[in-house]
Amino acid sequence: MIRRAILHVLFACAVAGLCFGQAGIDNRIVAEVEGISISVQRFKGTYVQYLIRTGSDDTRENRYRHLDNLISTYLLGLEAERLGLGESEEVRVYVERQTKRIMGSRYVEVTFTEQLPQPTDEELREAFKKSKETRIVRHLLFKTFDDARIAYEELQNGADFLRLAIENTGVQDSTAGLIGEIGYWGGDDAFTEAAFSLDLDSVSTPVRSGIGWHIIRAENRLYDPLLTEDEYQLRKEHLRFQTRRRRYIIEGDRYVRTQMEALNVRVNAPVINAVHEALNDAVAPDEPSKRVTVTSSEVAVVSEGLSKDAILLEYSMDGERRQYLFRDYLAWLDGLPFQEAIQSTEASVGRALRNDVLASRGFAMGLDREPFVADEIRYYQLVYLANAAARALRNHEGIEPTEEQIRNAFEQAGMGETTRVMADYWSVHLTSYEQAVQAQERISAGVDAEAFDGFLRFEAADITSGGGLMHHLRTIPLGRPILLGAGGGDWYVVEVVRRTSETVDLDERREVIVGELTKHLPLAMALEDLREKAVIQIHTNTFEKWLQEDGLD
Template sequence: MYRTSLLLFVLLFPWLPGCGEARQTPLLTVAGEPVSAETFRTAYVDYLLQTGLKDDARLRDGFLQRLITTKLVVREARDAGIEQEEGFRFFREKARRKLLVEAFADRVLFDTIRVTEAELAEVFVRMNTQLRARHLYAPTRETAEALYARLQAGESFETLAREVFADTTLARSGGDLGYFSFDEMDPAFEEAAFALRPGEISAPVRTAYGYSIIRVEDRFTKPILTETEFAAKKDRLEAYVLRRKRAQARSAYVRHAAAALAVTFHEPAFSHLVDQAAGRAGITDDETAAAFLEAPLVSFGPLDSRRTWTVADFRERARFTGAARRAAIDTRAEMEDFVRGLAVQEAMIEQAEAAGLDDLPEFREALRRALDEWIWEQAFTRIVAGTVVPEDTLRAHYEAYRDAFVVPERVRVREILVATKAEAESLRVRLGRTRFEDLARRYSLRPGADATGGDLGYVTRDQLGVLGPKVFEAAPGAVLGPIEVKGRYVLLEIGDRQPARPAPFEEARAEIERQLREHFEMKRFREHADRLRTRYDVQVHREAAARLAAALDAKKTS
């Protein structure tokens, strides 16, 4: 909690030279940098609103002291040369690109967005409405269109749900999602569902997860909605509608811009890139790897100024996106969407630069805050990195809470991962005459399965996530599946079990250390922060502090 609250200060305070602080009354000066009373007051009030805490002198002083600590830590890291490190340079470029895209969106996409009373009223009704709906999921538009055609031809939701959801609760319930209300589903899903009357079926709807075909079963709206209720929630509704309209505007712009760029993909490099992302292919020797990186991958842009990215060009842009986003790419369609998005992002950045948005004071301030946030995180991690929990403390904690440390029940599992349900079903039929591990070695897409025979080892219920109950209910020797997992299909062979048992100290040691480590990390950090106060000059200007306290007290009693 202490670390999180310190990070909040980095986000709240605009520590930019020349941003007006020098012309305001300084509340304090830390290592030569002034912080104005007005800057502190604004951030402190925001902090109270976010946390729900009530102002008092003790809280005020704690906020001030933690602010000083944060500034000292960032200053020390800068003095130590963190800005010359490769990690800093990478993050700076990543933050710069992200902020340019946001600046472009603010100026070009969001500038004319307004929220009307009719929109607020519609959302207010949705807040007081519950829908019950079914849906069919498809990973691609082509699959979704095929499912929709089969529905139109007379096949039932229940039949198709058993097909698309494999062996899941949704398969058994005919895709029934139960009742849901406002802001509980994907925005595009919600928009389509609320536009339907009971019994109506939507065309395929693009969501963040793929495509859905929706049938509304029931709708219930609270019968009495008052103006007083509407007025009390109007501000929150307006913020919500504005946020959603901006997200919709951005999505629409990306779709239209991608179409205008006329993105085309070059083979065989693109197919090989998809196989790499899905874990189906690799490059073994340096010469082949170098040739692959230089191969043309994608072309886009107007006819008179089209450009082509090689695989290396693509990877240079892709590394500025989140690792989780890259790791989620399994199919060709997902890779195509990802590359189109990068091409549109590149165009937005270039337009923002051409308009000089990166020279605006507010842009420079936002970039500086982002960099300070990164520096703070890096510095904190380095300060506490050498923390050691004393051995006698670990053992004393174990003896005091021995009964709490248990090695959970585990079951051994083998897995075969394939791309399609039909392939999984075909392999399951062959299990009568071929060993599970032999099929895993030959057909499983899981990296390393050729060596392990699909053996995942002994796993706990928690490690298996939603599959946990199903696996732990199965008898040794049983084969489960096909089960859909993120657009692919698995077969699971259940092995022997290891029952739960008390954990001896050596097995519990890592968990005990995890439980106690934060306390010792914060002790180490506080000691370091105390040393920084002797190294750098810190001045709190008491007259300004007194005036600020009086102003806050007056505001509190007014």
């Protein structure tokens, strides 16, 4: 379930990490650290990730807690810089890559996002109407456009959709391809927009989403007939943001793809195949599906087997034919999606090329001279240095916590007011979204979950702490197979059979608390020392006014 907190922030920021034009940037200052300002915009850009990572709700307390985290990040980064850690080659490479990412995002923002017209009143009323509807849809999913096009042509020539769905999914009954109910603001934007544009019993042309190509069939429509002017006016600004964001995502994807198609790229397949083999040889075999990126050490191994001047691609830009070399791809590799890199290396190389091309066009426009861009680059440099300093402090020889520190940590964490949560549940691990959707459909239709590879059963498991899957296990409905994503290409179908809770006391948590304190005390003591010496100013009035605007007064 998407939390209200995440919606608050996502509707305020573009997917690329920048906002809908500089006019949309909230430059109000909420704090200053050693002369460096922290704006509402900077806060928003990092807060959503904090909520996702911790599984927390949007509250006054969490906003103040995150502001405190930001201040700590700046203090650590500045201290690391003073100690000379920012002069290493590793930092230089990281900052150069982040600069290119920011420049590419800003280029798209200036040339596309800022040109997007505001939604008309008619469009907002149509979005309001659709937001009161629920569609029941079925789909066919394909990896390539050509496969989807062939199926679409079959449908146009009279093929039965259910028969194709059975062939497409392997499900041998009437649930084949059935997604069920979807709301207008849920799921992939392109998929949802296409589904809500269909008449009942009609099918879409091939639609591209983040997982492939779909052909969608509208099966039914449920709606709330009550559309009042008062409710529309109340939701109008929120609808405006949602509508413009959706247009940005759908049309922005098309805009970037059009730019890439204009490059007239020619692939050097033998060399890319060699890179693919080198990657798979270099990657450690331990649970690759859990991975997010290739490690820097694996990049070093990959780079040894091929000439860095090997040509991966040729393309046309600014009237001349150019070459994209292996060294160009290596510069991005440890920041690119892991599964794509090892499974579809050609697509991964294309992603790296896109990053370089968009950044190059941003530099050509002089966007690196904008104060906003300079602030973004400076922030990511300090974050990198702060993380390096934090890692070094955590690896420092442990400091034995005092009894007072142990008790304070127990109380501040709210452990004395919480309970231990235990659950009986089962899960089925899958490595793609389409597999997970099909598994959920089959289990919901009566297939025994134990028949699937990746099935695990857990009894009396402690799910008290942790975000991500642990958070969902504490909150999802009982007795229903639920589809959950864990990142890095991992998906789970999970059913919680039973949950129980009991009060936790200090003695039960002592070992855990001591272990965490021993690990984190060097960092906490360093931050305490830095805070005593630093000039920090929190603009409480501005922060409180913003909280009131978001209904958190």
